[in-house]
Amino acid sequence: MTSVDPALSHLAESLAAIVKTDSVPHLRAHLSGRTLPAMGGDEDPADILLRAFPLIQTTPDFMERLARLLGDLISEEVAALTAEGFSPQQLSLLRSALYLASSLPAETNLFSSLKNLLEIPVIHGRGEDRAKLSLPLWQALVYQQTDASLEETWLSLLAPEQQGPSKPAQRTLLLTAWRGLLWIPPSQEAMQAEEGTNFDRIQNGIQTLYRSLLLQQGDDFGQSEVSSFIELCLDILQETFPRSGEFWARNLRSHSADWPSALATIVLARWPLPPQIDRPSPQIFSQEDRRSLDRALAKLAEVDSRMAELKATADDLVDYYETHRLDEALNSIAVLLTHFGPALGVAATRLSRDIAAISRQMELLRAWQEMEKHTLSDVPQVEDVRRQEMIKMIKTLIRRARRRRV
Amino acid sequence: MNGQPPETPNTFKVFDRERDHHPWQEAFQEMQRLDVDRRWAVAANWRMDHRVSEDREWGDLEASGHFTSVRNANDWWEARKNYFQQEICQPVTPGPTGKISAYGRPTNAANRIADRISAFDKLVHVASFSSLLRRVSRSDRSAEVEAILHQLTGQRLLSNWGPLNAQVSMLARAMLALGPEVIRRIAGLLADSLGEQEPPWWASFVEEVQTALDSKNALALCVALGLGHLPTGDWLLVWRYPIKEAGPLYRPTVLEANDSPFHFPSPPGCALGITMPLDSAQAACREVLHRPLRGRAAVEFCTGELFFLERLPVLRDNEVLVKLRTQHRARIQRELSLTGLNAWMLRHPEITP
Numbered sequence: 001m002t003s004v005d006p007a008l009s010h011l012a013e014s015l016a017a018i019v020k021t022d023s024v025p026h027l028r029a030h031l032s033g034r035t036l037p038a039m040g041g042d043e044d045p046a047d048i049l050l051r052a053f054p055l056i057q058t059t060p061d062f063m064e065r066l067a068r069l070l071g072d073l074i075s076e077e078v079a080a081l082t083a084e085g086f087s088p089q090q091l092s093l094l095r096s097a098l099y100l101a102s103s104l105p106a107e108t109n110l111f112s113s114l115k116n117l118l119e120i121p122v123i124h125g126r127g128e129d130r131a132k133l134s135l136p137l138w139q140a141l142v143y144q145q146t147d148a149s150l151e152e153t154w155l156s157l158l159a160p161e162q163q164g165p166s167k168p169a170q171r172t173l174l175l176t177a178w179r180g181l182l183w184i185p186p187s188q189e190a191m192q193a194e195e196g197t198n199f200d201r202i203q204n205g206i207q208t209l210y211r212s213l214l215l216q217q218g219d220d221f222g223q224s225e226v227s228s229f230i231e232l233c234l235d236i237l238q239e240t241f242p243r244s245g246e247f248w249a250r251n252l253r254s255h256s257a258d259w260p261s262a263l264a265t266i267v268l269a270r271w272p273l274p275p276q277i278d279r280p281s282p283q284i285f286s287q288e289d290r291r292s293l294d295r296a297l298a299k300l301a302e303v304d305s306r307m308a309e310l311k312a313t314a315d316d317l318v319d320y321y322e323t324h325r326l327d328e329a330l331n332s333i334a335v336l337l338t339h340f341g342p343a344l345g346v347a348a349t350r351l352s353r354d355i356a357a358i359s360r361q362m363e364l365l366r367a368w369q370e371m372e373k374h375t376l377s378d379v380p381q382v383e384d385v386r387r388q389e390m391i392k393m394i395k396t397l398i399r400r401a402r403r404r405r406v
Numbered sequence: 407m408n409g410q411p412p413e414t415p416n417t418f419k420v421f422d423r424e425r426d427h428h429p430w431q432e433a434f435q436e437m438q439r440l441d442v443d444r445r446w447a448v449a450a451n452w453r454m455d456h457r458v459s460e461d462r463e464w465g466d467l468e469a470s471g472h473f474t475s476v477r478n479a480n481d482w483w484e485a486r487k488n489y490f491q492q493e494i495c496q497p498v499t500p501g502p503t504g505k506i507s508a509y510g511r512p513t514n515a516a517n518r519i520a521d522r523i524s525a526f527d528k529l530v531h532v533a534s535f536s537s538l539l540r541r542v543s544r545s546d547r548s549a550e551v552e553a554i555l556h557q558l559t560g561q562r563l564l565s566n567w568g569p570l571n572a573q574v575s576m577l578a579r580a581m582l583a584l585g586p587e588v589i590r591r592i593a594g595l596l597a598d599s600l601g602e603q604e605p606p607w608w609a610s611f612v613e614e615v616q617t618a619l620d621s622k623n624a625l626a627l628c629v630a631l632g633l634g635h636l637p638t639g640d641w642l643l644v645w646r647y648p649i650k651e652a653g654p655l656y657r658p659t660v661l662e663a664n665d666s667p668f669h670f671p672s673p674p675g676c677a678l679g680i681t682m683p684l685d686s687a688q689a690a691c692r693e694v695l696h697r698p699l700r701g702r703a704a705v706e707f708c709t710g711e712l713f714f715l716e717r718l719p720v721l722r723d724n725e726v727l728v729k730l731r732t733q734h735r736a737r738i739q740r741e742l743s744l745t746g747l748n749a750w751m752l753r754h755p756e757i758t759p
Contacts, residue, residue: 006442007444010442010443029480032484032487033483033487033488034480034481034483034484035480036443036665038445038447038448038665038666038667039666040634040635040663040664040667040668041534041635041636041666042490042495042605045487088488089488092488092492099544135546136544139544169546169547171550171553172546172547172548172550173549174549175549175552176549228553228557229553232553232562235556
């Protein structure tokens with residue numbers, strides 16, 4: 001008795017020989033089930049072939065060559081298509097070929113053949129061909145992409161098609177399209193820059209998907225299910241690009257300003273910033289701080305004719321007291337500085353931009369340092385009560401916040 | 407006796423009926439060789455399985471069109487696969503296409519179990535967890551399953567499949583950690599998501615495998631139920647349910663056994679199927695077919711357990727398989743005293759290495 005199934009060993013040898021000789025007919029015979037061993041268990045031919053893969057050791061580039069050969073096989077089947085569509089045997093063969101394709105590494109020839117299959121009208125019709133091939137084809141295309149040519153296709157699958165209650169099959173297609181979008185390989189330029197993650201594409205995709213889900217809400221698929229579905233999509237994102245939660249928090253937050261607020265809430269809740277820099281202790285901004293800031297604002301308002309505008313900005317600042325969100329406070333200060341830019345000079349405008357950029361990334365400790373640096377050295381010493389008050393206010397805030405953090 | 411003389415072991419037979427110039431003759435002769443692919447075991451079963459009636463042979467198997475151009479063993483093997491996929495893997499009640507599974511068609515009426523079996527008796531069905539996951543991941547309800555799996559366990563369905571991998575085990579272990587209720591819920595979800603293409607369930611009587619069930623040992627279950635096809639590293643889900651939940655019961659035939667070399671037809675006169683245990687010391691169990699459980703029943707009657715199949719002895723060598731079949735024959739002869747049993751055995755002597 002051996003520890004390896006001899007039938008699988010035999011199959012592995014056969015597969016290695018098929019790849020070595022580029023034999024499409026022999027691969028077809030395996031995939032159609034004609035030349036497979038008796039395994040039991042109702043497995044698809046593709047799954048029986050996959051069980052033999054670990055036993056193939058003599059051909060280092062076996063998977064890539066098999067993928068190329070599988071591309072040839074699919075092309076031949078597409079070329080043999082008649083007006084009546086595929087025969088039941090062809091359907092069965094192609095379905096197994098697609099199952100296998102989804103488990104092989106991306107290969108140009110295979111990707112091209114799958115795209116040709118996608119162009120065939122029967123794939124999108126209503127008959128048996130569509131029922132048997134459509135989903136396996138999308139699932140295979142997800143992992144076979146060697147360029148970005150399907151980006152618009154995935155986005156159109158994600159886009160809301162029609163309003164009405166969502167069906168499980170629609171959601172399966174949405175999830176497949178989301179995976180498809182994520183599995184688009186980076187461009188040459190992005191590769192050179194070592195940027196595997198395309199945030200514009202991700203945010204475009206997630207927003208499109210979210211809008212689709214909203215349109216498809218119904219009795220069985222309400223807001224709670226939409227949220228769960230988005231969370232699942234975020235999980236898939238993290239699985240596709242294994243990065244830390246902090247990575248996603250940092251990068252997605254900088255894109256999330258334009259998102260629907262409910263979507264942004266789901267994403268920001270999924271990847272909160274580490275506690276030490278996300279939400280400073282409520283004590284950081286005490287009632288005393290608030291009074292101090294209010295006094296500063298009032299004084300500024302006295303000397304500034306743009307009272308209404310300033311008051312509106314000040315209201316933003318009040319909000320942060322209520323939420324104790326230091327990041328929002330910094331944003332508000334940045335906005336305030338922008339308004340006072342002409343009076344404070346160019347340096348203040350730059351300072352406000354820097355603060356805004358830094359606080360968007362939630363790197364608050366760094367923001368404090370930058371603010372301090374700018375306020376001490378970069379802002380011109382203009383004799384202006386507004387500038388002095390602003391600088392004083394910021395420095396006070398920084399000092400108190402630091403003291404409380406310690 | 408099935409109308410066959412006992413002394414004709416060398417005449418060509420299909421379904422235990424003698425044939426003259428049958429189109430499959432060449433294919434079956436080709437498959438008589440004890441080759442590494444084990445097709446000989448399946449072919450031998452098709453030759454000896456009296457349970458496929460003439461009605462089913464002509465009104466279903468031949469009429470299906472899958473076997474019309476069989477010239478050699480590969481043609482036949484492909485036709486068998488297509489028959490299983492397209493005729494057996496169908497709903498047992500008419501669906502949108504109007505097609506029902508071949509085992510539920512009138513041509514298989516002879517195998518519908520007419521004997522009155524007490525409704526309180528219990529059946530057990532064992533399924534491969536990885537196989538269920540794989541099928542569901544390819545179904546159009548996969549997103550729904552994935553969302554619920556994610557919600558319950560934090561794990562996802564695999565979207566592409568290689569050999570058994572660590573992710574299946576991670577999911578299984580996460581489910582085990584969450585307890586039987588979660589396992590039941592997920593088992594029901596998987597069962598419901600398979601759609602109408604799921605093959606019928608094979609089931610045995612709980613009492614016959616009680617010891618194996620109590621042992622909570624996957625290997626013991628596989629040995630008792632003859633599940634020689636499962637790969638090491640798989641996980642098993644178990645359902646125990648009253649017969650009344652199963653709907654009509656059928657005696658299995660080789661046609662439903664697909665390509666399993668671990669099946670052995672039950673002899674003439676036996677109203678049910680009989681398992682071929684993977685150990686000669688084990689008693690054989692009675693087995694039946696029925697439609698898969700769905701909905702509430704698929705949740706309620708799952709045992710809430712998952713058993714890891716750490717190691718299944720490789721029984722796939724021809725020598726071992728022949729020995730297993732030979733011992734099974736002896737077991738049947740010891741146990742049953744059916745009229746025509748010996749004659750049936752003589753008509754179909756075991757292939758020897």
